[in-house]
Amino acid sequence: MAIETLLIVNKSGGLIYHRNFGEACEKRKKLTSNDYLIIASTLHSILAISGQITPRALKLNQDDIDYTIPYVPGVGMPSSDSSNNSKMSKLGSFKGDDYFKESFTSWNKSGLRQLSTDQFTMFVYQTLTGLKFIAISSSVLPKNNEMETSKNLNLANQIGDNFLRKIYCIYSDYVMKDPLYSLEMPIKSENFDKKVQEMVYNVQ
Amino acid sequence: MSSSAGQQQIKTLKVLGEDVWKNKVEKINSELFTLTYGTIVSQLCQDYDRDFEKINDELYKMGYNIGVRIIEDFLARTALPRCTDFNTTSEVISKVAFKVFLNLTPTIANWSQSNDAFSLIISDNPLSDFVELPIDAMKSLWYSNVYCGVLKGALEMVQLDCDVSFVSDILRGDNQTELRIKLNKVLKDEIPVIED
Numbered sequence: 001m002a003i004e005t006l007l008i009v010n011k012s013g014g015l016i017y018h019r020n021f022g023e024a025c026e027k028r029k030k031l032t033s034n035d036y037l038i039i040a041s042t043l044h045s046i047l048a049i050s051g052q053i054t055p056r057a058l059k060l061n062q063d064d065i066d067y068t069i070p071y072v073p074g075v076g077m078p079s080s081d082s083s084n085n086s087k088m089s090k091l092g093s094f095k096g097d098d099y100f101k102e103s104f105t106s107w108n109k110s111g112l113r114q115l116s117t118d119q120f121t122m123f124v125y126q127t128l129t130g131l132k133f134i135a136i137s138s139s140v141l142p143k144n145n146e147m148e149t150s151k152n153l154n155l156a157n158q159i160g161d162n163f164l165r166k167i168y169c170i171y172s173d174y175v176m177k178d179p180l181y182s183l184e185m186p187i188k189s190e191n192f193d194k195k196v197q198e199m200v201y202n203v204q
Numbered sequence: 205m206s207s208s209a210g211q212q213q214i215k216t217l218k219v220l221g222e223d224v225w226k227n228k229v230e231k232i233n234s235e236l237f238t239l240t241y242g243t244i245v246s247q248l249c250q251d252y253d254r255d256f257e258k259i260n261d262e263l264y265k266m267g268y269n270i271g272v273r274i275i276e277d278f279l280a281r282t283a284l285p286r287c288t289d290f291n292t293t294s295e296v297i298s299k300v301a302f303k304v305f306l307n308l309t310p311t312i313a314n315w316s317q318s319n320d321a322f323s324l325i326i327s328d329n330p331l332s333d334f335v336e337l338p339i340d341a342m343k344s345l346w347y348s349n350v351y352c353g354v355l356k357g358a359l360e361m362v363q364l365d366c367d368v369s370f371v372s373d374i375l376r377g378d379n380q381t382e383l384r385i386k387l388n389k390v391l392k393d394e395i396p397v398i399e400d
Contacts (some may be wrong), residue, residue: 104283172280
């Protein structure tokens with residue numbers, strides 16, 4: 001699952017961070033930063049609209065739905081069998097070899113979580129404070145049979161959520177603890193960039 | 205929620221808080237933290253010419269700015285779901301938040317009749333280690349007022365509008381340190397729609 005683009009949208013719908021990785025760098029150069037701003041606020045609105053148009057049947061049984069996302073080991077972490085084990089960098093203020101190791105509950109209960117197209121898959125992770133992390137992955141789900149697809153869909157979604165929660169952890173360390181960062185404004189942190197890049201590289 | 209389920213949840217929160225603190229957080233020597241805070245307060249005393257009311261406000265503001273940021277760290281670390289009632293909020297604050305960041309678990313006491321206000325009794329407050337207030341500060345300075353700001357800011361970011369203030373402080377000669385949190389209202393309009 002190669003991540004091509006990462007966007008972070010603040011709670012008022014403004015784009016505060018965007019970055020392309022790998023091949024997408026070339027491909028998406030045609031988009032100006034203004035375009036990205038528009039994409040981000042459009043996604044923000046779509047998220048809000050999708051929350052409003054829940055099917056009636058779902059609304060009635062909402063309590064029965066399980067929003068737990070299982071922990072997928074190793075997403076975005078350096079592989080343990082690689083030779084540069086000793087070089088494993090510390091995870092900011094997080095102890096251990098991974099940011100978290102247990103399943104967690106999704107905060108996004110009725111909004112857009114995934115968008116699949118023939119070219120890419122987009123994952124959305126929204127936090128309790130209204131921040132949205134959006135990853136666009138180049139992997140496309142094969143369209144064999146329906147059963148298979150929904151299983152793949154689920155797994156891809158879990159990996160996406162695991163990955164984006166880790167990005168959230170990095171954000172909480174390198175953006176929130178930067179005294180020169182003002183809330184809701186674009187992120188211009190080199191450390192954050194570096195950490196994100198490392199993680200995206202590990203996913204690929 | 206039945207009371208046994210509530211009990212269960214509270215127990216899990218305690219376990220969760222301890223687990224996160226033990227296995228997921230980098231540790232430093234708390235004296236470094238205590239002394240750094242001491243330096244800040246003493247500098248404020250100098251800057252504001254011992255006007256302790258102003259110092260209280262300043263500490264509160266500093267705390268607020270910490271709170272609106274620290275909430276992200278807290279949520280990223282614990283991924284706790286939204287609190288369904290204020291009771292749960294109080295348990296999360298004392299058993300998880302205070303545990304994770306300060307390694308202490310304040311006691312929850314003095315619930316108001318309408319269940320919208322409670323007190324945190326803080327024993328072994330790490331901020332006030334090695335501290336004795338001078339006579340002129342005894343009546344007006346809330347030494348650890350930064351806590352109030354932090355709680356106010358963090359709760360506001362999860363759409364809980366609260367009043368937070370100290371009621372008593374061991375440093376001022378009281379027999380316990382008590383912090384009062386009162387819920388004004390839940391800012392429903394600001395809760396993202398995707399959660400209902």
